[in-house]
Amino acid sequence: MGLIGVIVVFGGIALYEGPRLLRDRLWRELAVFFGVWALGFVLSWLQTKDLPTRSWAEVLTPFGEYLWNGLEKLLPSWSH
Numbered sequence: 001m002g003l004i005g006v007i008v009v010f011g012g013i014a015l016y017e018g019p020r021l022l023r024d025r026l027w028r029e030l031a032v033f034f035g036v037w038a039l040g041f042v043l044s045w046l047q048t049k050d051l052p053t054r055s056w057a058e059v060l061t062p063f064g065e066y067l068w069n070g071l072e073k074l075l076p077s078w079s080h
Contacts, residue, residue, distance in 0.1 A: 006044045013037065 014037060021030040046053050 002048055003045060006041065006048055010037065010041045010044070 014034075017033055018030070021033060043053065
């Protein structure tokens with residue numbers, strides 16, 4: 001797909017969602033949308049460059065395990 005494809009897809013997403021958020025003056029939603037949009041754009045662009053990137057599952061798994069272990073200690077009835 002390349003950089004041009006990423007620009008076209010993410011431009012379409014911004015043109016579809018952005019005007020409604022601006023028109024309705026949903027500033028917080030607009031800020032979150034463009035933050036997630038920018039993150040997705042950068043990660044997609046990095047994928048087109050064939051740079052090694054990690055999946056979200058690999059990044060968040062240790063945090064999830066830490067959280068789950070903490071909950072099991074606080075609430076022993078949740079464990080098997």
